[in-house]
Amino acid sequence: MEQIRSLSQLLDYAKKIGAEKGPKKLSVAMAEEAGLLTAIEEARKAGFAEAILVGNGDKMKAAAEQAGVDLANYEVIDERDEPSMGISAVSQVSSKKADIYMKGQIHTNNFLRAMLNKEVGLRKGKNTISHCYFHSVEGYDRIFFIADAAFNMYPDLAAKADITQNTVGLARSFGVAEPKVAVLAAVEVVNPDMPATLDAAALTQMNRRGQIKNCIVDGPFALDNAVSEESAKTKGIVSPVAGKADIFIVPNIDAGNMLAKGIVYFSKNETAGLILGASAPIVLTSRADSTRAKLLSIAAAVTLSDFNK
Amino acid sequence: MEQIRSLSQLLDYAKKIGAEKGPKKLSVAMAEEAGLLTAIEEARKAGFAEAILVGNGDKMKAAAEQAGVDLANYEVIDERDEPSMGISAVSQVSSKKADIYMKGQIHTNNFLRAMLNKEVGLRKGKNTISHCYFHSVEGYDRIFFIADAAFNMYPDLAAKADITQNTVGLARSFGVAEPKVAVLAAVEVVNPDMPATLDAAALTQMNRRGQIKNCIVDGPFALDNAVSEESAKTKGIVSPVAGKADIFIVPNIDAGNMLAKGIVYFSKNETAGLILGASAPIVLTSRADSTRAKLLSIAAAVTLSDFNK
Numbered sequence: 001m002e003q004i005r006s007l008s009q010l011l012d013y014a015k016k017i018g019a020e021k022g023p024k025k026l027s028v029a030m031a032e033e034a035g036l037l038t039a040i041e042e043a044r045k046a047g048f049a050e051a052i053l054v055g056n057g058d059k060m061k062a063a064a065e066q067a068g069v070d071l072a073n074y075e076v077i078d079e080r081d082e083p084s085m086g087i088s089a090v091s092q093v094s095s096k097k098a099d100i101y102m103k104g105q106i107h108t109n110n111f112l113r114a115m116l117n118k119e120v121g122l123r124k125g126k127n128t129i130s131h132c133y134f135h136s137v138e139g140y141d142r143i144f145f146i147a148d149a150a151f152n153m154y155p156d157l158a159a160k161a162d163i164t165q166n167t168v169g170l171a172r173s174f175g176v177a178e179p180k181v182a183v184l185a186a187v188e189v190v191n192p193d194m195p196a197t198l199d200a201a202a203l204t205q206m207n208r209r210g211q212i213k214n215c216i217v218d219g220p221f222a223l224d225n226a227v228s229e230e231s232a233k234t235k236g237i238v239s240p241v242a243g244k245a246d247i248f249i250v251p252n253i254d255a256g257n258m259l260a261k262g263i264v265y266f267s268k269n270e271t272a273g274l275i276l277g278a279s280a281p282i283v284l285t286s287r288a289d290s291t292r293a294k295l296l297s298i299a300a301a302v303t304l305s306d307f308n309k
Numbered sequence: 310m311e312q313i314r315s316l317s318q319l320l321d322y323a324k325k326i327g328a329e330k331g332p333k334k335l336s337v338a339m340a341e342e343a344g345l346l347t348a349i350e351e352a353r354k355a356g357f358a359e360a361i362l363v364g365n366g367d368k369m370k371a372a373a374e375q376a377g378v379d380l381a382n383y384e385v386i387d388e389r390d391e392p393s394m395g396i397s398a399v400s401q402v403s404s405k406k407a408d409i410y411m412k413g414q415i416h417t418n419n420f421l422r423a424m425l426n427k428e429v430g431l432r433k434g435k436n437t438i439s440h441c442y443f444h445s446v447e448g449y450d451r452i453f454f455i456a457d458a459a460f461n462m463y464p465d466l467a468a469k470a471d472i473t474q475n476t477v478g479l480a481r482s483f484g485v486a487e488p489k490v491a492v493l494a495a496v497e498v499v500n501p502d503m504p505a506t507l508d509a510a511a512l513t514q515m516n517r518r519g520q521i522k523n524c525i526v527d528g529p530f531a532l533d534n535a536v537s538e539e540s541a542k543t544k545g546i547v548s549p550v551a552g553k554a555d556i557f558i559v560p561n562i563d564a565g566n567m568l569a570k571g572i573v574y575f576s577k578n579e580t581a582g583l584i585l586g587a588s589a590p591i592v593l594t595s596r597a598d599s600t601r602a603k604l605l606s607i608a609a610a611v612t613l614s615d616f617n618k
Contacts (some may be wrong), residue, residue, distance in 0.1 A: 092599035108517050137575050153503060154496075186462075186566035192463060196563050223570035234597045255564040257495035262571035266446050267576075288543045 003175040003226065004303075005143060007270040007296050008135040010174065014299035017306045018048030024302045026283070027098035028081065029089035029114065029180030030106035032059040033186055033287065034067035039294035041069045041284035046295075048302045052098055054079055054089040055105075060217065082106050086114025094120050094264075100301045102283040115278060122278035128152065128162035131284075132170055133260040134300070135170050138268035142226070145171050145247040146263075147269055149210045150255030151275065157199050160249060162204060166276035167247050168215040169302070181207075182226035182245035184221025184255070190220065190237040198203040216240050219249070223259070233262070271294035310485040313612075316605050318485065320355070323608035326615045327357030330541075331533030332612045335592070336407035336521050338398035338423065339391065339415035342596065343376040348603035350378045356612045357605075361407055363388055391415050391594040392466040394426075396599040398403060402489040402589045403429050409610045411592040424587060430606065431587035437471035438586040440593075441479055442569040443609070447577035451538070454556040455572075456517070458565030460584065465554055466508050469558060472519055474514060475585035476556050477524040479609070482616030490516075491535035491554035492528025493564070497546055499529065505560035512558065532568070546597040581605035583613065590614050 004010050017024075023044070031037060031053035037060075039057055043049035053060055053071070059080035064071045079085040084108055090241040090278040092098040101122060103111045114124050115129075123129070131151035135144045152159055164181060183200035189199045200219030207217035218241040226232040229243030250256030264271050275282035281301035285294045313319050326333075332353070340346060340362035346369075352358035362380070363371055367388035373380045388394040394415055401407040410431060412420045424431050424438075432438070440460035444453045456476040461468055473490060480488035492509035499506045508526030516526035527550040533540040538552030559565030573580050580603055584591035590610035594603045 068317075139575075149495075184563075184567060186458075186562040194563075223567050225572060227574050231597065250567065251563045253495040254493075255567050258493060258532050258559065258564050259567040259571050262568050263575050265533060265536050266448075266572050266574040266578075288540065294504045 003142070003177075005141055005273060007134070007143065008136070009304065010143075011296065011299050013045050014048040014302045015033065017302060018046065019098075021306065023048050023050045024100055024305050025049070025098040026100045026298065027089045027092035028053050028101045028104050029099065029103045029111055030055045030085045030104035032063050032105045034061065034063045035287065035291060036104050037063055037067040037069045037295065039308060040300065041053035042295050043298045044073065046201050049298055050074070052077060052089070053241040054085050056080055063103070069096050082110045084111070085119060086110045087117060090114040091120035092120060094122055099305045100283060100298075102298070102301075103285065105287075108284070111284070114140065115196050115282065122280055122282070127277050128159045128166070129275060130163040130166045131273060132167050132276055133271060134170070134262070134271045136183060136262050136270045137263060142176075142212060142246060143174060144245075144263070146256055146260045147247070147249060149260040150273065153253045155252070159201060160199055161206055162277060164212050164215070164247070164249050165189045167249070168212070169308075170276055170304055171246055171272065172214060173304040174180060176202065176246050179215045179246040180217050180241040180244050180245040181217040181249060182221040182241050183217065183228065184223060184247045185251060188220055188222050188225050188235060197219065199251070213248070218242070221245070221249075254287050271297065272298050272300055311370055312486040313450070314450055314487075316443075316452070316581060317445070319360070319452075319605065319612065320608050323357040323611045324355050327355065328544050329386045330615065332357050332359045333409055333614050334358070334402035334407040335409045335607065337411045339364045339394045339413035340419055341372050341414045342366060343594065344600060345603065346372055346376040346378045346494050348607065351600065351604050352607045353382065358607055360385070361386060361398070361401050363394050365389055374501065380464045389565045391419040392422070395419045396426060396429060398424040399426065399431060400429035405432055409592060409607075410587070411607070411610075412594065413452050414596075416595070420593070424591065431591070432591055433489065433586065433588050435473045436446055436467045436474070436586050437464070437583060439472040439475045439583060440581045441476050441585055442580060443479070444569070446572060449534045451485075452483060452554055453554075455565055455569045455574070456556070456558060458559060458562060458569040459582065460554060462562045463563070466511050469512060471586060472489045473521050473526065473556070473558050476558070477521070478617075479585055479613055480555055483521060484615040485555050488524045488555040489550040489553050490524050490526040490556040490558060491530040491550050492526065492558045493532060493535065494529035494560060495531060497529055497531050497534050497544060501605050508560070519616050524556070527551070532557075574576065579605065581590070581609055583609050
């Protein structure tokens, strides 16, 4: 497939999947808010998603009315307490009645507890579950994937290896056949006093030994060397990743969150996100996200789900 | 004075200082590169700086010829080894013959060793020396100051308090009478498992107790709450700093470097930097910086030097 280079292209690609293979099915925990239903309805109308809506039936009805959405187009499951909503929604996915697990108004704790449930959850063995932000940024010819800026706080090396592999899977589903992964730090040299640079060196070598697959990992990189070939040249860095990175593996949540939010607030961009590493894609948007951002996250989940089939 | 809200305005302000009070004097360690001399010459022609150039006389001559700069307009001190260049340049500042210490091609180690020299250096007691990046970003009505993204790697709380006070001094010299300081983390709640949030809480309280002065400190903030009033409102954060931050205190060099370089590479911006916390402003630009960036850093040093007089 051709590489998807912007989030607008991603949306077109999800529509193509819908048109050619039919929609994917979302299972939504606590679908009781008008903004959320608006995004789901847009995805349905665009032909790439349908949905099972789990939540308090009365509240879902009220939200649907507010959003001008006809619930007759959806499968509705009435549950009255949050833990049950999570379990009910996730079990639709683990039993293959749905393809994608999506958070509605349910508290994140209840949502994730259901996802980790041993009987009906989506955990794949000991694999680390991770978050990925992905961005179109004006002036760049490709999507940037940032992990983990939201879910794992201070991952150790083993977790970073999983995070990398999870993120590579997403990038590959977007048509980046062999993603270029820059492991970020504040500098581009290995410095024993800077733990992020040691993890970067180890991840690079794990990639060379086949422990992290389907990608080219290199690091440490300061951000400039990862995105600017000129900057890398000035510093004398020779690497297939220098200036061409698709994926940024960040040292920890502090650094990653600032980088991702810096893109959102300081650049012309479009941004969406997904939870990766489970047996199905997971959409976890926040109420503050725009309808467009929610729609793009659903499109990404549909694309990833199609790729993994 | 009126608040300087962009780096273009900063340049105008430095020119005004030059016109009204005469130029400030730079003392430059190893001024042997044409690009550097070009920036210094622009500052001289703009009327806000003159310079003592320290370095290998032959090499300075060659660089000046390449840049089309007439060395007759400068005081030139011939030194043949790097440590002597640093000592010679810094002692011009500590003996008050110059106002600003500036790095040329000298290795950073030699430059800083001279700055820390007990007899002729610029250290003020035990105060932490820190770096500050400052940025004009399209769409924002004020300059953003980020510290410390380049010099201190993993500062402890005491160092962060010094870094904050150093940065507040710079912002005040730019006419921000009472800078709003956001101590950044990945979240806006105090979380015992996230050290950056604990430092943020402590710095906020140090400010309330008068241990950090002339500013309003608040934190932790995730970046979005610090720059967007709407985002802060969505999260229910009530603070005079929310959405209005001038200064960002970052958890450590990894996070700060990514934030600052993210601005440089992903937004429409102008960026410069200074070393703060010594007895005089210190300009430490890199060869890769544009002439404009070097000129802006000199203008900032001139502005700070004038304010501290």
